[in-house]
Amino acid sequence: MSYPSFFELAKQFKVIMLDSYGVIKNHNGLIEGAQKTLEFIRKENKLFRVLTNDASRSPQQQIDKYMELGLPGIELHEMLTSGMMAKHFLEQKITSGKIAYLGTENSADYILQSGLEHVAVRDLDLENLDEISACVFLDDEGFDWNTDINKTVNLLRKKNMPVILANSDYYYPVSSNDVSIATGGIAKLVENLLGKKFIHFGKPDSQMFMYAYEQLTKDEFINKNDILMVGDTLKTDILGGNKFGIKTMLVLSGNTREDSYKSQICSTGIIPDYVCKSIME
Numbered sequence: 667m668s669y670p671s672f673f674e675l676a677k678q679f680k681v682i683m684l685d686s687y688g689v690i691k692n693h694n695g696l697i698e699g700a701q702k703t704l705e706f707i708r709k710e711n712k713l714f715r716v717l718t719n720d721a722s723r724s725p726q727q728q729i730d731k732y733m734e735l736g737l738p739g740i741e742l743h744e745m746l747t748s749g750m751m752a753k754h755f756l757e758q759k760i761t762s763g764k765i766a767y768l769g770t771e772n773s774a775d776y777i778l779q780s781g782l783e784h785v786a787v788r789d790l791d792l793e794n795l796d797e798i799s800a801c802v803f804l805d806d807e808g809f810d811w812n813t814d815i816n817k818t819v820n821l822l823r824k825k826n827m828p829v830i831l832a833n834s835d836y837y838y839p840v841s842s843n844d845v846s847i848a849t850g851g852i853a854k855l856v857e858n859l860l861g862k863k864f865i866h867f868g869k870p871d872s873q874m875f876m877y878a879y880e881q882l883t884k885d886e887f888i889n890k891n892d893i894l895m896v897g898d899t900l901k902t903d904i905l906g907g908n909k910f911g912i913k914t915m916l917v918l919s920g921n922t923r924e925d926s927y928k929s930q931i932c933s934t935g936i937i938p939d940y941v942c943k944s945i946m947e
């Protein structure tokens with residue numbers, strides 16, 4: 667089956683927003699040809715943003731990682747992460763007590779640096795929760811799944827508090843066939859168990875789109891029809907872009923496979939404006 671060319675479609679837009687994992691990079695590193703795509707975006711004078719549901723690294727660390735993989739040239743203001751959004755929220759809303767977290771120390775140091783103390787769920791004393799004022803799901807790594815997810819469930823059974831999810835992805839591809847459960851998947855399990863609704867950051871929620879849009883329209887008005895969101899996941903990238911009212915393109919280089927994307931579009935009702943093989947063709 668033949669697909670339309672990303673380059674031809676992208677030419678029609680003023681702003682190109684790319685998801686990161688499954689679009690520009692994957693489990694092997696940079697997706698082949700990514701440099702050429704960024705060159706094209708620069709040469710065509712497109713405004714450019716990366717919108718990633720990743721709370722494990724700061725925007726600068728994401729850029730450093732891309733440089734290490736062989737893709738220099740992404741600027742700091744072009745890199746938006748769900749972790750950034752969660753960080754802003756926590757700084758505004760949680761102003762006292764200690765924050766309990768599930769995730770790596772690196773993500774905790776970056777997101778929870780608002781002056782409040784943070785404590786890994788593993789180090790919590792469930793008999794003494796007086797000072798704990800919020801709980802944050804940061805990353806799927808950095809803790810023992812059995813012990814610490816159970817401990818989180820018990821923490822939230824014992825004390826009611828705001829629970830923040832810094833990355834809404836349910837899973838991510840780790841090879842051409844297999845996926846791993848991401849933070850959003852773990853949070854969904856705990857939400858379902860407890861019958862509670864957490865505060866979600868990252869696509870499909872609108873904070874990151876809104877932040878990008880406000881930034882982009884500071885100097886000139888941009889019609890939403892002139893913005894293209896490109897992603898590999900229907901339930902995050904495409905749903906988020908559709909809800910925000912911008913054009914969406916599903917690429918088949920990550921989470922969504924060529925042999926099943928049509929049935930997934932039918933069963934979810936999430937319809938991208940375009941489907942392309944990848945951003946390299």
Ligand SMILES: [Mg+2]
Binds near residue numbers: 689899
């Ligand atoms: Mg992705």
